[in-house]
Each structure stands twice: as C-alpha cells, then as structure tokens.
Amino acid sequence: MEEQFPIIIIAVPLIAALLITALWWFDKRVCLPISIVAGLTSLVASVGLLLQVLSVGILEYRLGGWAPPFGIVYRIDHLNSLIIVAVSLVSLLNLIGSRTIVEKEFQEKVGAFYALYLLFTAGLLGILMTGDAFNLYVLLEIASLTGYALIGLGRRRAPLSGLNYLFMGTIGASLYLLGVGYLYLMTGSLNMADIAQILPTILPSKVIVLAFILCLSGLFIKMALFPLHGWLPNAYTYSPSVVSSLVAPLTTKVMIYAMFRVMLTIFSIDFSLNSVALRLPILWLAIAAIVMGSIMALAQKRLKKMLAFIVVAEVGYMVGGFWLGNRAGMSGAVLHIINDAAMTLCVFMAAGAIVYKTEDDRLSSLKGVFRTMPVSMTAMVVGGLSLIGVPPTCGFFSKWYLISGGMAAGHYGFVAALLFSSLVNTVLFFRLFEIGYFEPFPSGHAHEQQGHTDARNHSSSIAEAPLDVLVPLVATAVLVIVLGIYSGEIVARVIQFAIPAVIG
Amino acid sequence: MEALGSLILAKYNYWAVIALLLIGLYAMITKKNLVKKIIGMNIFQTAIILFYVSIGSKKGATIPIITHGHGDASHAVHSVEYINPLPHVLMLTAIVVSVATLGVALALAMKVYSQYGTLEEDEIREKIMESEPV
Numbered sequence: 001m002e003e004q005f006p007i008i009i010i011a012v013p014l015i016a017a018l019l020i021t022a023l024w025w026f027d028k029r030v031c032l033p034i035s036i037v038a039g040l041t042s043l044v045a046s047v048g049l050l051l052q053v054l055s056v057g058i059l060e061y062r063l064g065g066w067a068p069p070f071g072i073v074y075r076i077d078h079l080n081s082l083i084i085v086a087v088s089l090v091s092l093l094n095l096i097g098s099r100t101i102v103e104k105e106f107q108e109k110v111g112a113f114y115a116l117y118l119l120f121t122a123g124l125l126g127i128l129m130t131g132d133a134f135n136l137y138v139l140l141e142i143a144s145l146t147g148y149a150l151i152g153l154g155r156r157r158a159p160l161s162g163l164n165y166l167f168m169g170t171i172g173a174s175l176y177l178l179g180v181g182y183l184y185l186m187t188g189s190l191n192m193a194d195i196a197q198i199l200p201t202i203l204p205s206k207v208i209v210l211a212f213i214l215c216l217s218g219l220f221i222k223m224a225l226f227p228l229h230g231w232l233p234n235a236y237t238y239s240p241s242v243v244s245s246l247v248a249p250l251t252t253k254v255m256i257y258a259m260f261r262v263m264l265t266i267f268s269i270d271f272s273l274n275s276v277a278l279r280l281p282i283l284w285l286a287i288a289a290i291v292m293g294s295i296m297a298l299a300q301k302r303l304k305k306m307l308a309f310i311v312v313a314e315v316g317y318m319v320g321g322f323w324l325g326n327r328a329g330m331s332g333a334v335l336h337i338i339n340d341a342a343m344t345l346c347v348f349m350a351a352g353a354i355v356y357k358t359e360d361d362r363l364s365s366l367k368g369v370f371r372t373m374p375v376s377m378t379a380m381v382v383g384g385l386s387l388i389g390v391p392p393t394c395g396f397f398s399k400w401y402l403i404s405g406g407m408a409a410g411h412y413g414f415v416a417a418l419l420f421s422s423l424v425n426t427v428l429f430f431r432l433f434e435i436g437y438f439e440p441f442p443s444g445h446a447h448e449q450q451g452h453t454d455a456r457n458h459s460s461s462i463a464e465a466p467l468d469v470l471v472p473l474v475a476t477a478v479l480v481i482v483l484g485i486y487s488g489e490i491v492a493r494v495i496q497f498a499i500p501a502v503i504g
Numbered sequence: 505m506e507a508l509g510s511l512i513l514a515k516y517n518y519w520a521v522i523a524l525l526l527i528g529l530y531a532m533i534t535k536k537n538l539v540k541k542i543i544g545m546n547i548f549q550t551a552i553i554l555f556y557v558s559i560g561s562k563k564g565a566t567i568p569i570i571t572h573g574h575g576d577a578s579h580a581v582h583s584v585e586y587i588n589p590l591p592h593v594l595m596l597t598a599i600v601v602s603v604a605t606l607g608v609a610l611a612l613a614m615k616v617y618s619q620y621g622t623l624e625e626d627e628i629r630e631k632i633m634e635s636e637p638v
C-alpha cells in the first residue's frame with residue numbers, strides 16, 4: 001500500500017472527477033462528498049509520502065513498472081513531498097469551504113465545478129511529482145486548461161480574463177515544450193535524471209543554453225513573473241471567489257517549483273546559476289516584480305485586485321530567493337512556497353467570505369465590516385500580518401531567510417525590495433483595517449454616489465458568512481500561525497535536505 | 505553560396521517552424537478579433553508539433569514497424585533504417601492538448617460573445633468601460 005502512495009495522490013482525484021461528471025446528472029448532492037473524500041485521500045497519502053521520504057530518503061515510482069529512461073517515473077524527494085502536502089491541504093481546506101458559495105454562484109454547473117476542481121488539483125500534484133520533462137508539460141496543461149475553465153465560470157469580465165490567461169498560458173506552455181524539444185534533440189532522452197547525466201558530455205552547447213532559456217521563459221509566463229504578469233490580476237479578480245482562493249495560492253507556487261525542478265534536476269544547479277549569465281538579470285526581474293507588484297497593489301480600489309497584485313509581488317520573492325544561489329535564499333524560497341500558499345489561501349478565503357456577504361469587493365464598500373463579520377476579518381488580519389511579515393505568523397520567517405540570503409549574497413537591491421514590499425503591505429492592510437474597523441467615511445465619498453445604495457445598514461448586528469465557510473477559514477488562519485511557530489523545524493527536518501549539497 | 509545552402513536549404517524544416525511560430529505570434533499580438541487570435545494560437549502550437557515531427561524523421565528511413573519479426577530467422581534491427589517514433593508519439597499527446605485548448609478557447613469566446621455581442625477586442629473594451637467604470 002505505502003509504495004503506491006504517489007499514484008494514489010493523483011489517481012484518486014482523477015477518478016473522482018470522472019465519477020462526478022457521470023453522477024451529478026442524477027443527484028447534485030453527491031459532488032461535494034465525493035470531492036472531499038478524494039481530497040482527503042490525497043492528503044493522507046501525501047502525508048504518508050512525506051513521512052516515508054523523511055525516513056528512507058528519495059523515492060521512485062515507476063508508472064506501469066517501466067524502468068526509468070524509457071518509462072515515466074515519479075520521483076519524490078524532500079523538496080516536492082513537502083509541497084505536495086501543502087498543495088493537497090490547501091485544496092482540501094478550500095474545498096470544505098466551497099459548498100455555500102458554489103450553490104449560490106453556479107447552480108446548474110455544480111458538477112462541472114467540482115470535476116474541474118479535482119482535475120486541477122490532480123494536475124498540480126502531478127507536476128510536483130513527475131520526473132519526466134514531457135510528462136511535466138502534459139500535467140502543466142491539465143492544470144492550466146482546468147484553470148482557464150474554472151476562471152471562465154465567473155461573471156462579468158471573467159470569460160474575457162480567462163481567455164487572455166489562455167492565450168498567455170498557451171504561449172508559455174508551448175515555449176516550455178519547445179525547450180524540451182531542444183533537449184530531446186540533443187540528448188535523446190526525456191527523463192530528467194537521464195538528461196542531467198547526458199548533459200555534461202555535450203556541454204558547452206548553444207542549443208542547451210537556448211533550451212534552458214525557452215523552458216525558463218515558458219515557466220515565467222506561467223508563474224506571472226513581473227513583465228509577463230499581464231494575465232494574472234484580471235483572471236484572479238473576476239473569477240468566482242472559490243476559484244480565486246484555489247488558483248491564487250497554488251498555480252504560481254507550483255510553477256515556481258517547476259522552475260526550481262528544471263534548474264535543479266534537469267540542468268544541474270551549477271549550470272543554471274553559473275554557466276549562463278542569467279543570475280543577475282533574473283534577480284533584477286524579481287526585484288522589479290516585487291516593487292511593481294507592490295506599487296500596483298497600492299493603486300487598486302478593489303480588494304481582490306489588490307490581493308492579486310500582492311501575488312505578483314510574492315512571485316518575485318520566491319524567484320529572487322532561488323536565484324540568489326545560496327542556502328539561506330533557497331531555503332527561504334522553498335519555505336515561502338509553503339507559507340505563501342497558506343497565507344494567500346487565508347486572505348483570498350477571507351475575501352471570498354466578505355464578497356459573499358457584501359456582494360462588492362470595492363474597498364470603500366467594506367466600511368464597518370469588522371463589526372458585521374468579525375471572524376472573517378480576524379482571519380484577514382492574520383493573513384495580512386503574515387504578508388507584512390509580523391513575527392508569530394509564517395510570513396516573517398520565510399522573509400527572514402530571504403533577507404539573510406540577500407545579505408549573504410551581497411545583493412542589497414533584493415533586500416531593499418523585500419523591505420519596501422513589507423512596508424507597502426503594511427500600508428495596504430492597515431488601510432483595509434482602517435476602512436473596516438473605524439466609522440464610515442463621510443457620505444460624500446466618491447463611490448457612494450454610483451447608485452450603490454442598498455439598504456445594508458452599518459449597525460453592529462453580526463452578519464457572518466455561514467459556518468462551513470468559517471471553519472476552514474479559521475483553520476487556515478491557525479495554520480498560518482502554526483507554520484510560523486514550526487518553521488524552524490520544517491527547515492531543519494525537510495528543507496535543508498531539499499537544497500543541493502553544493503550550495504554553501 | 506554554400507554557406508547559405510547549408511544554413512537554409514539543409515535545415516529547411518527549422519525555417520518552416522520559425523516562420524509558422526512567428527505567423528502565429530503575430531496573429532496573437534496584432535489581431536483584434538478573438539477568433540483570429542485563437543487561430544494564431546493554434547498555428548503557434550502546430551509549429552511546435554511540426555518541429556517535433558520533423559526531428560524524428562531520417563533520410564531513407566521507413567516507418568518503424570518491423571515486418572520480418574515473427575517466424576523468420578532473427579535479424580538485427582538497425583535504427584538507421586527506421587524513423588524515430590518517439591517524437592511522433594509525443595505529438596499525439598500534444599495534438600490532444602492543442603485540441604483541448606482550442607475547445608476551451610472557443611467555449612470562452614462563445615461566452616464572451618453572448619456577454620458583449622461582439623468578438624472585436626476594442627468594441628468589448630468600450631462596452632466594459634460603459635458598463636463598469638473603474
């Protein structure tokens with residue numbers, strides 16, 4: 001049983017998605033229980049996998065029993081086993097909180113939503129496990145296609161934003177595929193470890209450098225690194241809130257993992273960091289992502305769009321951390337993948353709960369929301385403090401590693417960008433808390449005049465989101481703090497083995 | 505002249521791929537009609553499929569089916585006699601992916617059309633500006 005964990009993690013959501021597609025025509029109520037059982041099975045299997053990796057080291061799972069260079073192999077080490085647990089946990093927490101919002105937002109498409117949800121999760125988990133460069137492309141597209149469809153389920157500008165995301169995402173995936181084609185042309189192999197063995201015999205080679213650049217730029221589009229982030233803000237703003245709280249915490253982080261996997265396992269860390277003169281340009285791109293993401297978040301008047309631009313800035317954190325090329329920076333980046341998944345889930349779920357009640361995510365419409373929705377806003381405060389980087393929450397610890405990595409590498413621009421982004425996040429969230437906590441602004445405020453005069457009273461009566469939204473939300477907020485408290489343990493027990501030994 | 509020949513004629517498949525990639529990219533960047541963009545995207549993907557298929561072929565080789573395998577005396581298989589089937593098999597998957605992408609794109613375009621009554625990007629932008637000022 002234990003040796004089958006890798007395939008269980010993917011196959012169960014995949015089969016459950018098919019089951020839901022078949023069964024929801026008869027009874028819509030089966031969707032959520034099936035999805036939760038599938039998500040739970042994935043989570044249990046991934047925790048089991050993490051424990052296995054911690055006790056015996058790197059695992060290999062051969063699909064169909066075919067030996068590595070010919071068959072597809074799933075390779076699980078300290079790096080991906082940790083992220084697999086994070087992804088399945090985030091997906092499950094969000095799933096538990098989805099019922100009320102799903103019933104309200106897409107009455108006739110409940111089955112389609114849950115089937116896509118599970119396929120998306122299965123695709124991401126596959127990206128995390130696979131040890132085959134072409135298989136990574138296929139899973140990348142499974143996750144992306146379901147992502148486009150999920151975003152397109154929303155109202156207003158959602159289909160258009162989904163279509164723009166599709167255009168950009170397809171270019172990204174195609175560039176990655178072209179890069180893999182170049183690699184195959186030169187090495188005759190698609191297995192990551194096999195390619196890594198063959199590469200030293202043909203280096204230096206311009207084709208390999210080109211393959212590296214193509215793979216990276218494809219993944220940069222997919223992860224929305226700053227100049228290529230155009231698709232992200234609208235897609236995350238206009239998608240239904242259950243979808244944005246699924247896609248926002250997971251997609252960008254898994255794509256960053258894929259970048260690290262390509263750098264680490266296919267091209268080897270020495271080639272990635274030293275042979276191609278890309279380290280400094282990409283670091284400066286990461287800095288630009290952090291600074292511009294933060295500045296653009298400041299300019300937003302809508303809650304979800306503001307959060308989406310914070311995601312753009314966070315991508316810069318992690319990409320920068322990896323390309324610093326030292327142990328502290330890389331540990332910080334891996335830790336930040338986990339932490340950012342938790343805290344992005346926390347703020348997006350809280351935003352989802354608020355939007356569910358207020359039906360409007362303009363910042364100006366959130367007056368008095370602390371009094372009407374105390375639990376959701378408390379979770380928002382926890383998530384916000386974590387994004388700012390206040391000590392008991394997990395955001396502080398990964399930022400600490402990233403900053404000390406920047407200091408060790410002598411790259412003070414990166415350190416300055418991180419501090420700048422923390423300051424901007426402080427302004428962003430305290431502005432939000434101010435609007436939500438203190439008395440409403442004078443009624444002459446610009447947004448009041450746009451016909452937004454529903455009878456919602458700003459009295460002290462509590463009008464919280466339903467309990468099944470609040471329970472996973474509170475669990476996520478607790479998770480943000482628990483991850484912070486145990487982050488030293490996580491680094492010492494797992495992440496330090498995920499960073500290659502050559503990195504000093 | 506010889507250099508030119510070896511750069512262009514001997515590697516004509518790569519030039520075809522580059523031309524198709526650029527045509528697709530051009531359509532996606534400059535066209536305002538969403539369906540034309542989708543067509544451009546499809547050309548872009550097809551170019552990469554063509555790239556893979558062309559690197560699998562060899563001069564004078566045949567399809568990779570071993571005809572005298574059974575019964576006859578065993579006989580060494582020379583890989584030069586057969587084209588490489590692996591890129592072709594990979595592209596079966598890539599074709600499925602590109603068909604699925606096309607399907608999702610067209611479905612989204614239909615939703616956009618039913619919402620705004622047009623597929624021209626600039627007209628859609630005007631309607632968005634009318635309906636929801638920032």
